[in-house]
Amino acid sequence: MFYDYVKINVKAGDGGNGAVAFRREKYVPAGGPSGGDGGRGGDVVLVVDPNLRTLIDYHYKKHYKAERGEHGRGKDQHGRDGADLILRVPPGTVVRDAAGAFCVDMVKPGQRLVVARGGKGGRGNARFVTPQMRAPRFAERGDPGEERWLELELKLLAEVGLVGFPNAGKSSLLRRISSARPKVASYPFTTLEPHLGLVKIGEDDSFVVADLPGLIEGAHDGHGLGHRFLRHVERTRVLIHVVDTAGTEGRDPREDVRVINRELELYNPDLAARPMVIAANKMDLPGAAENLALLRREFPQVKIYPISALNGTGVDPLLHEVYSILKATGEAEPEVGEPEVRFVTAPEERGYRIEVKDGVFEVSGKGVELLVARLDLENPDALRYFHHILSRIGLEETLREKGIRPGDVVRIKGFEFEWQD
Numbered sequence: 001m002f003y004d005y006v007k008i009n010v011k012a013g014d015g016g017n018g019a020v021a022f023r024r025e026k027y028v029p030a031g032g033p034s035g036g037d038g039g040r041g042g043d044v045v046l047v048v049d050p051n052l053r054t055l056i057d058y059h060y061k062k063h064y065k066a067e068r069g070e071h072g073r074g075k076d077q078h079g080r081d082g083a084d085l086i087l088r089v090p091p092g093t094v095v096r097d098a099a100g101a102f103c104v105d106m107v108k109p110g111q112r113l114v115v116a117r118g119g120k121g122g123r124g125n126a127r128f129v130t131p132q133m134r135a136p137r138f139a140e141r142g143d144p145g146e147e148r149w150l151e152l153e154l155k156l157l158a159e160v161g162l163v164g165f166p167n168a169g170k171s172s173l174l175r176r177i178s179s180a181r182p183k184v185a186s187y188p189f190t191t192l193e194p195h196l197g198l199v200k201i202g203e204d205d206s207f208v209v210a211d212l213p214g215l216i217e218g219a220h221d222g223h224g225l226g227h228r229f230l231r232h233v234e235r236t237r238v239l240i241h242v243v244d245t246a247g248t249e250g251r252d253p254r255e256d257v258r259v260i261n262r263e264l265e266l267y268n269p270d271l272a273a274r275p276m277v278i279a280a281n282k283m284d285l286p287g288a289a290e291n292l293a294l295l296r297r298e299f300p301q302v303k304i305y306p307i308s309a310l311n312g313t314g315v316d317p318l319l320h321e322v323y324s325i326l327k328a329t330g331e332a333e334p335e336v337g338e339p340e341v342r343f344v345t346a347p348e349e350r351g352y353r354i355e356v357k358d359g360v361f362e363v364s365g366k367g368v369e370l371l372v373a374r375l376d377l378e379n380p381d382a383l384r385y386f387h388h389i390l391s392r393i394g395l396e397e398t399l400r401e402k403g404i405r406p407g408d409v410v411r412i413k414g415f416e417f418e419w420q421d
């Protein structure tokens with residue numbers, strides 16, 4: 001099997017918790033708070049590895065988790081940050097957040113994408129000392145690491161695609177023009193997965209050709225090996241349509257061309273518009289010459305190259321034509337430059353919203369929700385700090401403006417408290 005689509009779950013490391021600790025030293029009568037901060041959780045990072053060709057590794061394992069941050073300790077010792085988890089993917093992997101947050105095409109070797117951010121470490125109690133609170137007996141919890149489902153889809157990076165019916169001779173042609181060694185046999189669907197071959201033109205020019213499993217009528221709808229492999233044609237810039245000109249299986253080569261063109265169009269209309277040349281194959285067999293003439297009459301607008309993948313006749317002119325089309329439509333190959341880092345996470349949201357329902361003041365917003373998640377509000381010191389922050393960000397004032405009265409309930413992310421003036 002060739003794995004070109006997988007769905008995986010990634011979870012960044014949670015932040016470590018801050019510590020609550022106090023110094024107990026000789027000669028320091030009332031030791032100050034000394035709880036260290038928790039470490040940051042590791043990120044999950046995808047990196048393009050040019051040595052990979054498929055997504056098979058991700059087929060067997062679905063869940064990936066980066067290391068969590070260490071908890072803070074006494075004596076102001078901070079927890080160690082969690083290590084990032086690096087996931088290698090082949091060039092041409094399209095990474096999609098299953099919930100639709102982003103879609104990134106990973107093509108350049110070394111290109112990196114952070115797909116889940118580690119949680120921030122919680123601050124230790126040493127950080128909450130104020131003149132009003134000299135010995136805080138609380139610390140923050142670490143933030144949870146991000147978690148999401150990703151869809152990875154591999155679309156091979158080949159400039160030229162070989163399409164055609166099973167047994168037309170696509171693999172034979174690839175063997176003839178490159179050092180790739182796809183299997184060749186006289187039964188249909190010999191090729192079950194795409195193969196790439198590097199075709200050399202002259203001294204230092206080359207292009208990559210993909211040999212794809214054969215198509216049949218209804219492929220776009222899942223017949224035969226179906227459209228599963230057509231996604232690999234999407235990125236190619238030129239198609240070589242390989243036809244069994246000798247009609248060795250009793251079909252009319254003209255009908256073969258029509259059927260395949262229709263399948264391409266039904267799968268993706270862009271494909272029908274892609275530059276295409278016809279490789280009229282098996283010219284060494286009887287009947288091929290007559291059929292070639294019929295093909296030329298039927299498709300005068302298409303360049304048709306008579307070839308024999310078996311003995312190599314006609315292959316060079318075909319390759320030169322393909323090469324000159326590539327040159328003419330010249331889009332630079334993805335250059336290997338600076339590895340690219342793109343962060344996908346939205347910056348932390350500021351502000352909050354207040355909704356009043358049945359005497360309950362429901363407050364939402366990332367900042368206040370994080371505040372609730374980070375603190376143990378059963379702890380009286382933490383609760384004091386919490387109210388201090390609410391007043392500092394102007395929330396208490398806003399609630400008063402909204403007409404809150406003693407006895408009303410304020411709710412933030414499941415945490416409720418009664419309002420007192």
Ligand SMILES: Nc1nc2c(ncn2[C@@H]2O[C@H](COP(=O)(O)OP(=O)(O)OP(=O)(O)O)[C@@H](O)[C@H]2O)c(=O)[nH]1
Pocket residue numbers: 164165166167168169170171172173183184185186187188189190191192212213214215281282283284285307308309310311
């Ligand atoms: N006589 C002759 N036979 C050929 C030629 N090209 C391919 N064949 C034969 O046709 C059969 C099919 O060739 P393949 O290269 O496996 O065809 P394919 O298009 O890759 O087929 P699938 O992988 O099944 O889609 C084999 O028996 C080849 O030897 C040719 O130019 N002349």
Ligand SMILES: [Mg+2]
Pocket residue numbers: 170171172182183184190191212213214
């Ligand atoms: Mg084949």
